[in-house]
Amino acid sequence: xxxxxxxxxxxxxxHVGKEVTVKGWLYNSxxxxxxxxxxxRDGTGIVQAVGVKNELPEPIFELAGKLTQESSIIVKGIxxxxxxxxSGFELTLTDVKLLQLVADYPISHQSTxxxxxxxxxxxxxxxxxxxxxxxxxxxEIVKAIRDxxxxxxYVLMDAPILTxxxxxxxxNLFEVGYFDEKAYLSQSGQLYGEVGxxxxxxxxxxxxxxxxxxxxxxxxxxxxxxxxxxxxxxxxDDVMNVAEEFITFIVHRVLENRKEELKTLERxxxxxxxxxxxxxxxxxxEAVELIxxxxxPFEYGNDFGAPDEEAIxxxxxxxxxxxxxxxxxxxxxxxQDPEHLDKALCVDVLAPEGIGEIIGxxxxxxxxxxxxxxxxxxxxxxxxxEWYLDLRKYGTVPHGGFGLGVERAxxxxxxxxxxxxxxxxxxMLNRLYP
RNA sequence: UCCCUGGUAGCUCAAUUGGUAGAGCGACUGGCUGUUAACCAGUAGGUUCCAGGUUCGAGCCCUGGCCGGGGAGCCA
Numbered sequence: 001x002x003x004x005x006x007x008x009x010x011x012x013x014x015h016v017g018k019e020v021t022v023k024g025w026l027y028n029s030x031x032x033x034x035x036x037x038x039x040x041r042d043g044t045g046i047v048q049a050v051g052v053k054n055e056l057p058e059p060i061f062e063l064a065g066k067l068t069q070e071s072s073i074i075v076k077g078i079x080x081x082x083x084x085x086x087s088g089f090e091l092t093l094t095d096v097k098l099l100q101l102v103a104d105y106p107i108s109h110q111s112t113x114x115x116x117x118x119x120x121x122x123x124x125x126x127x128x129x130x131x132x133x134x135x136x137x138x139x140e141i142v143k144a145i146r147d148x149x150x151x152x153x154y155v156l157m158d159a160p161i162l163t164x165x166x167x168x169x170x171x172n173l174f175e176v177g178y179f180d181e182k183a184y185l186s187q188s189g190q191l192y193g194e195v196g197x198x199x200x201x202x203x204x205x206x207x208x209x210x211x212x213x214x215x216x217x218x219x220x221x222x223x224x225x226x227x228x229x230x231x232x233x234x235x236x237d238d239v240m241n242v243a244e245e246f247i248t249f250i251v252h253r254v255l256e257n258r259k260e261e262l263k264t265l266e267r268x269x270x271x272x273x274x275x276x277x278x279x280x281x282x283x284x285x286e287a288v289e290l291i292x293x294x295x296x297p298f299e300y301g302n303d304f305g306a307p308d309e310e311a312i313x314x315x316x317x318x319x320x321x322x323x324x325x326x327x328x329x330x331x332x333x334x335x336q337d338p339e340h341l342d343k344a345l346c347v348d349v350l351a352p353e354g355i356g357e358i359i360g361x362x363x364x365x366x367x368x369x370x371x372x373x374x375x376x377x378x379x380x381x382x383x384x385x386e387w388y389l390d391l392r393k394y395g396t397v398p399h400g401g402f403g404l405g406v407e408r409a410x411x412x413x414x415x416x417x418x419x420x421x422x423x424x425x426x427x428m429l430n431r432l433y434p
Numbered sequence: 435u436c437c438c439u440g441g442u443a444g445c446u447c448a449a450u451u452g453g454u455a456g457a458g459c460g461a462c463u464g465g466c467u468g469u470u471a472a473c474c475a476g477u478a479g480g481u482u483c484c485a486g487g488u489u490c491g492a493g494c495c496c497u498g499g500c501c502g503g504g505g506a507g508c509c510a
Contacts, residue, residue, distance in 0.1 A: 039470085103461085303509090
């Protein structure tokens, strides 16, 4: 427990009429000569402390007047309801203690800053309102993810980050030295999740994921977080049922608990209010029709590009689930559709509002011979996958799951311009600092 | 890897045809008893990304390099 000589700004409403101590930093200040307005933040919120010259001891009034942005301060004041305050409450300042007077804080509220400058100062940028709100929404989403799976019988199973080989082979991996051999940073925990499903029935893997692709877009990070449920005895329909229920749960939770933050972010919540299961389900073939109807050039059999995804999702005001892509463009572990042999039992969930894919998943190949053949076809080293093949040798069952990209989900729900704002410290093609 | 675009004050940007490098914001000083991106007045602040070249003269033109930003492909 913390000592009680501190009141958090979020709790001020319970202390009206009383003197409280707020420990924090100066967010901004204004003055009219004989009256100072100090906007103090403490991480839970921002409150304005008002100091009047002839109501305060001279040294305290003077100190209040010379405080600079982000100076660390402890202020005392009497909580007052005030319609003029945006939060509804203000402090009548009674005392200020200065811990450090800051000179030349780089980020100002009044001037504009470019993304490169702000990302260089990410460690300070996080103190500003919108970044603060975005990361609180992220924290809420992460909690919702855990709550959903924890309360629905899934066991959390962490997958290793250092792995012996590619999970999917095709994408670029970060290579690291591992004593006398090479290891790779995980690009997906899914294969290990399948191990978990065979051991526990329902599991979810939740952790960081790494892709060494040289992507430079608003949707890409080289290090991002992914949650990957995996379910034994599940078919493609089960996977889609879980995906839509799961997304609905997350969106509702944020709408319930993070109203203030969404308001700070100026997020129009109307589109989010519409998110309710069931979601529309269309096949790859039907999606191709939508692309052609939109007049885009598209060669049947290819994967969808960003403009294609937008053309598809524009037809719906909920996330749309596109299933049964051509087998040829999907990963080796996808199960072949027995009714359409050229298709895979897979699903991508495309978020509305132009966000694109937030979930990819499906039913897994469960036949040993088929999987052996696929590993060979994809040119993957069989030796690295022996343990994975064992799952098909010793009690194979139909099973499936999906992966949700946390940052893309946060980006969608917050209405962020770029995923780099949805993670505290983004790692990108040209960004390894701070 | 490819396409587009940029690098000038702490930040965001301007600078006509190649002719003395400017504004807003921030900082600093002073003023103001209700400010909400406060306002008003003043002050300081420059290796124009780097190297070379053309020119009487280069922020501007040429060559090479470095570093960003946006997008594509691939993916979540």
